[in-house]
Amino acid sequence: MGQIAMVHTLTVVSHEDVDATGLSISDALRAVEDTYRMEAASGSIVPVKIEMHTGRDGAFKLAMPASIPGWRQSGMKWAAFFPGNSRWGVPDSHSVIILDDWDTGLPVAVVEGSLITNLRTAACAAVLAKFTVPRAPTTVTLVGAGMLARWTLRALVETFPAIETVRVVSRTAATRDRFCEEMREEVACELVPLGDAEQAVRGSQLIVSSTVPCPEPSLRSAWLDDDAVAVPIDGLYVWDDSLFATAGRFVTDHREFLAGQYDQRPDRIAWQDWEEIASILDGSSARQATGPTVALPTGKASIDVRLGWEVLARVAERTVPAAPLIEGRVHAH
Missing domain, CATH: 3.30.1780.10 (ornithine cyclodeaminase, domain 1)
Structure with missing residues (x-):
């Protein structure tokens, strides 16, 4: 030949x-x-x-x-x-x-x-939120105020034009103040820097976290409203373990990635029990949340x-x- x-x-x-x-x-x-x-x-x-x-x-x-x-x-x-x-x-x-x-x-x-990577990560968070929030959010919380949080804010305000207030909580006042000052030039919604994580989360309809790894969880599931959606870009370590008992719905974009990641403890749900965004989009899954929703992007x-x-x-x-x-x-x- x-x-x-x-x-x-x-x-x-x-x-x-x-x-x-x-x-x-x-x-x-x-x-x-x-x-x-x-x-x-x-x-x-x-x-x-x-x-x-x-x-x-x-x-x-x-x-x-x-x-x-x-x-x-x-x-x-x-x-x-x-x-x-x-x-x-x-x-x-x-x-x-x-x-x-x-x-x-x-x-x-x-x-x-x-x-x-920055665009993909922020966009995945916004799209997962789009298909899991019970209604368009008006109050959103960003946990973390770094570069990824900036892209996340841009993605969220484009996905949810009804957003009125974005609470921004971070470890240092200088970081969150600078974030709000700079991003006010790009977005029309109110940006509120906060030092108290509980104050930032309570009453918020959508909470998106993008922090660096820390030894202890900084967020408590008890602060979440029943219809709130948590999108932990940074992984579930930012939330306390009671989140698995509090949340009523778990959604991700890659279930197999979760095997061995988030299901090793008896109080955590098996990776097979997470919904995939694909099943929501094709109509094969129509689960209703009976508490807060966790929507976890995996960096697909x-x-x-x-x-x-x-x-x-x-x-x-x-x-x-x-x-x-x-x-x-x-x-x-």
């Missing part, structure tokens, strides 16, 4: 290139909901994240592959968290998204992932891959400069 020669070019898309595409929170919200709906209709292949600890305190790396047959898109996010990197002038968290050709499996692009790689392909398409359309890293010939038999 003859040989078919193919030229293989691997394109590198830098942070500046990604930023130049104009990828927005609106794009991310649409991509998240579209991906959830595609997964509900035809499925996806998203293995549980492979986590590797390096021996350095708190540092780890993640391999996050994903494949979406309905769009013939696949790839893998390679992410790392190395606390203390700032002393070398580099971010603690960083990632790249490797995109590969559907037919050959050859890598076609490496896309810098920091903006995509299928959405990183979807947004990575969106960026690559925009790079091609808008001729954003992107450096060819490897060019060679592959012979297929």
